[in-house]
Amino acid sequence: MVFEKKTIDTAAQKMLKKVEKDGVKTVWDRLQDQEPQCGFGALGVCCRNCLQGPCRINPFGEPKQGVCGADADTIVARNLLRSVTGGAATHADHAYEAVEALFKVWEENSSYMVKDEAKLKAVAAKIGVDIDTEDMALLAREVAEKAFETFTNHTSETMGWLAAWAPKERIDTWGKLGVLPRNADREIREALHQTTMGVDADPTNLLLATVKQSLVDGFAGLKLATDMQDIIFGTPKPVQSEMNLGVLKEDHVNVIVHGHVPLLSEKIVEWCRKMEEEAKAAGAQGINVAGICCTGNETLMRQGVPPATNFLGQELALATGAVDLIVVDAQCIMPSIANVAGCYHGEVITTMPISKIPGATHVPFTLDDADARAKEIVLKAVESFKKRGSKNVFIPEEKVPIIAGFSVETIVGALSKVNAEDPLKPLVDSIKSGAILGAVGTVGCNNVKVPQDYIHVEMVKKLIANNVLVVATGCSAHALGKAGLLHPDATINLAGEGLKQVLTAVGEAAGLGGPLPPVLHMGSCVDNSRIGDLLTALADYLGVAIKDLPVAASAPEPQHEKALSIGTWAVSMGVLTHLGLPPHILGSEAVVKTLTGDTIESLLGGKFYVEIDPEKAAEGLISHIKAKRQALGI
Amino acid sequence: MEQLLITPERCLGCHSCELACAVEHSEAKDLIGAVLKKEQPVARIFVETDGRSNLPLQCRHCEEPYCVYACMSGAMKKDEETKRVSVDQDRCVGCWMCVMACPFGAIVQDTMQRVINKCDFCPDKKEPACTAACPTGALRLMEVSDFSKEKRQKYLTVFPKNIQGEV
Numbered sequence: 001m002v003f004e005k006k007t008i009d010t011a012a013q014k015m016l017k018k019v020e021k022d023g024v025k026t027v028w029d030r031l032q033d034q035e036p037q038c039g040f041g042a043l044g045v046c047c048r049n050c051l052q053g054p055c056r057i058n059p060f061g062e063p064k065q066g067v068c069g070a071d072a073d074t075i076v077a078r079n080l081l082r083s084v085t086g087g088a089a090t091h092a093d094h095a096y097e098a099v100e101a102l103f104k105v106w107e108e109n110s111s112y113m114v115k116d117e118a119k120l121k122a123v124a125a126k127i128g129v130d131i132d133t134e135d136m137a138l139l140a141r142e143v144a145e146k147a148f149e150t151f152t153n154h155t156s157e158t159m160g161w162l163a164a165w166a167p168k169e170r171i172d173t174w175g176k177l178g179v180l181p182r183n184a185d186r187e188i189r190e191a192l193h194q195t196t197m198g199v200d201a202d203p204t205n206l207l208l209a210t211v212k213q214s215l216v217d218g219f220a221g222l223k224l225a226t227d228m229q230d231i232i233f234g235t236p237k238p239v240q241s242e243m244n245l246g247v248l249k250e251d252h253v254n255v256i257v258h259g260h261v262p263l264l265s266e267k268i269v270e271w272c273r274k275m276e277e278e279a280k281a282a283g284a285q286g287i288n289v290a291g292i293c294c295t296g297n298e299t300l301m302r303q304g305v306p307p308a309t310n311f312l313g314q315e316l317a318l319a320t321g322a323v324d325l326i327v328v329d330a331q332c333i334m335p336s337i338a339n340v341a342g343c344y345h346g347e348v349i350t351t352m353p354i355s356k357i358p359g360a361t362h363v364p365f366t367l368d369d370a371d372a373r374a375k376e377i378v379l380k381a382v383e384s385f386k387k388r389g390s391k392n393v394f395i396p397e398e399k400v401p402i403i404a405g406f407s408v409e410t411i412v413g414a415l416s417k418v419n420a421e422d423p424l425k426p427l428v429d430s431i432k433s434g435a436i437l438g439a440v441g442t443v444g445c446n447n448v449k450v451p452q453d454y455i456h457v458e459m460v461k462k463l464i465a466n467n468v469l470v471v472a473t474g475c476s477a478h479a480l481g482k483a484g485l486l487h488p489d490a491t492i493n494l495a496g497e498g499l500k501q502v503l504t505a506v507g508e509a510a511g512l513g514g515p516l517p518p519v520l521h522m523g524s525c526v527d528n529s530r531i532g533d534l535l536t537a538l539a540d541y542l543g544v545a546i547k548d549l550p551v552a553a554s555a556p557e558p559q560h561e562k563a564l565s566i567g568t569w570a571v572s573m574g575v576l577t578h579l580g581l582p583p584h585i586l587g588s589e590a591v592v593k594t595l596t597g598d599t600i601e602s603l604l605g606g607k608f609y610v611e612i613d614p615e616k617a618a619e620g621l622i623s624h625i626k627a628k629r630q631a632l633g634i
Numbered sequence: 635m636e637q638l639l640i641t642p643e644r645c646l647g648c649h650s651c652e653l654a655c656a657v658e659h660s661e662a663k664d665l666i667g668a669v670l671k672k673e674q675p676v677a678r679i680f681v682e683t684d685g686r687s688n689l690p691l692q693c694r695h696c697e698e699p700y701c702v703y704a705c706m707s708g709a710m711k712k713d714e715e716t717k718r719v720s721v722d723q724d725r726c727v728g729c730w731m732c733v734m735a736c737p738f739g740a741i742v743q744d745t746m747q748r749v750i751n752k753c754d755f756c757p758d759k760k761e762p763a764c765t766a767a768c769p770t771g772a773l774r775l776m777e778v779s780d781f782s783k784e785k786r787q788k789y790l791t792v793f794p795k796n797i798q799g800e801v
Contacts, residue, residue, distance in 0.1 A: 036650070036766065038650055038769070039654070039767075040648075040649070057651075058652075059658045059665075059669050060668070060674050060677070061676075585657075585671070586666055587669065
């Protein structure tokens with residue numbers, strides 16, 4: 001079946017059949033229309049940074065330089081830095097809004113409050129804010145003010161959130177390379193300056209700036225966003241839910257939250273629950289909320305909201321004809337959803353001033369009127385339900401049980417049930433004994449160039465069978481969840497013997513009545529910071545650097561600029577990082593060699609590793625883990 | 635018989651045809667493979683511009699092939715069945731007579747082997763790499779008669795208006 005070449009998700013396959021019948025174009029059709037894609041772009045040797053261009057370098061001969069004299073190495077490195085800066089800007093902007101929300105907790109009639117006082121105090125203590133107070137709103141304001149400094153530091157000191165949380169060994173390493181960021185906004189501005197016409201032509205210098213941008217992302221983006229969100233909405237705890245399109249309910253008003261920032265989606269979930277009566281008055285049984293992309297992860301972890309699908313399935317969810325309203329904030333939202341929704345009855349609501357889509361309805365959502373706007377949007381969903389009818393509604397039956405929401409706090413909590421005094425000891429002992437060979441974090445997107453979820457699922461199955469513990473975030477977590485890997489049954493059926501024993505012992509001690517899943521869902525893409533925190537804690541416990549741990553990272557199906565900045569952050573943390581598809585850098589041998597070879601490994605401890613075949617990728621990661629074990633003498 | 639036909643007003647000058655042609659004549663037959671193996675394959679199609687129009691040009695496989703007439707070693711041949719003009723590089727002595735004879739400049743020097751290179755219509759592919767790579771349809775593989783028909787149809791939409799304009 002041709003649909004099997006597009007996705008391994010059987011619900012998505014059924015929906016592809018439906019959209020074909022309905023004559024609706026999707027991302028897979030548009031890829032076909034785009035092929036063959038431009039070879040110069042694919043190699044990264046196209047430059048359009050000035051009006052003397054566009055220029056492109058011929059990989060097989062002349063011209064070897066653009067109009068200004070920039071060669072392939074300069075152009076590729078410059079384009080990569082711009083992409084990674086795009087990713088860093090995305091997460092820093094996300095985090096900034098979360099800081100604003102925490103700052104506003106102090107205001108009268110704020111829509112947001114401090115839900116997790118313990119996390120607030122823990123963060124405050126770490127960044128040097130006096131926690132000797134009972135006034136949580138005031139403490140929140142002080143923490144937010146300190147967080148803002150990461151964007152307003154005008155000295156040459158390292159930005160606060162990095163200085164507070166990064167391991168000392170890393171800060172020394174980055175300091176020697178001159179890549180410590182001072183101020184997230186300043187670094188992003190500087191990178192755009194550095195890459196404009198007639199500034200930096202030195203590929204090495206451009207790659208070092210790329211490393212610096214990744215640290216902006218890692219600390220002013222990922223880490224800061226997670227901390228703020230945990231304080232405002234609560235630190236996630238393991239939660240049982242379901243995943244895939246079967247979570248939509250024919251007799252309910254179906255609302256989908258899609259995007260990334262929980263400031264909107266948390267409010268939508270809250271108001272959906274408050275407005276059940278309005279839905280019943282409209283003839284529905286109630287309001288059913290489901291998530292897509294990272295917003296789906298945020299609301300899953302904290303509210304148990306079931307994710308409907310991941311990135312590549314967003315159009316397919318609307319094509320069920322059962323989605324009455326999809327509300328989006330920012331990132332990974334295909335503009336095409338307005339067109340697909342137009343073929344059915346569902347309404348698309350955009351909410352952010354920087355993220356509007358022609359054909360959608362825009363409801364401006366701000367931190368100051370969050371409740372009123374959320375209510376307005378949910379009412380629109382109820383109105384839309386009345387227009388649904390039963391014609392051309394098809395909801396695939398697939399829904400897979402999952403356990404999600406493993407924050408570092410809850411992982412340590414579960415381990416402390418095994419050893420209360422020394423919680424990390426059982427995990428470290430299991431790694432030392434070889435019961436757990438090592439760990440891999442799988443993160444990131446779907447990419448339409450490979451069958452949806454294929455690399456994620458096949459690679460991870462092989463990893464867990466070889467006793468590698470997997471932690472996952474983002475659309476990778478969705479891919480693995482839909483394939484049943486976020487469930488204890490997968491431990492019983494698919495995990496290697498050693499891994500199975502450890503997960504069973506911890507799961508039973510934690511009172512789950514069975515093993516933990518072999519893949520621990522750690523959250524959204526910004527929650528990759530949780531993986532960073534876990535690695536930092538493990539390295540600290542063992543008295544080694546992160547780069548010495550038997551671990552690796554992987555973005556099996558990367559698509560977004562964010563995947564490049566997160567990937568570079570992982571490499572900068574000292575972790576080998578697998579990519580299932582190459583970035584647009586192959587036009588420069590120098591850049592490829594630097595990022596995948598000994599140079600970067602000797603400087604940072606990590607490097608990139610590109611492999612499209614999931615079996616081979618798993619083998620590559622396993623042999624890396626074994627080499628690290630050997631170096632540690634275990 | 636299908637031919638490579640050009641609609642110059644559709645050519646945006648992206649050079650994708652040149653890149654695809656070079657890749658098809660590499661050993662890897664794949665862009666990334668050829669780049670990683672550091673191959674230097676040669677394109678047989680060239681996008682020329684005079685600042686106003688762009689024109690992708692390659693061997694026209696002429697019915698009256700001057701290059702074949704000019705070849706003194708018998709390397710250049712016109713296959714009467716397939717209607718393709720080809721070169722046998724083993725017989726080519728590098729005299730460049732064909733280069734001088736070709737009105738389009740479509741024959742190029744292979745500087746490594748000191749023989750000539752030209753469009754071979756991508757014998758291993760269903761469709762030549764250049765037409766398959768063209769994103770705008772400036773280069774198409776089609777029957778000459780269909781191409782003419784398309785032009786007549788296009789003219790038809792303008793002609794009556796012109797007539798009416800005159801009346």
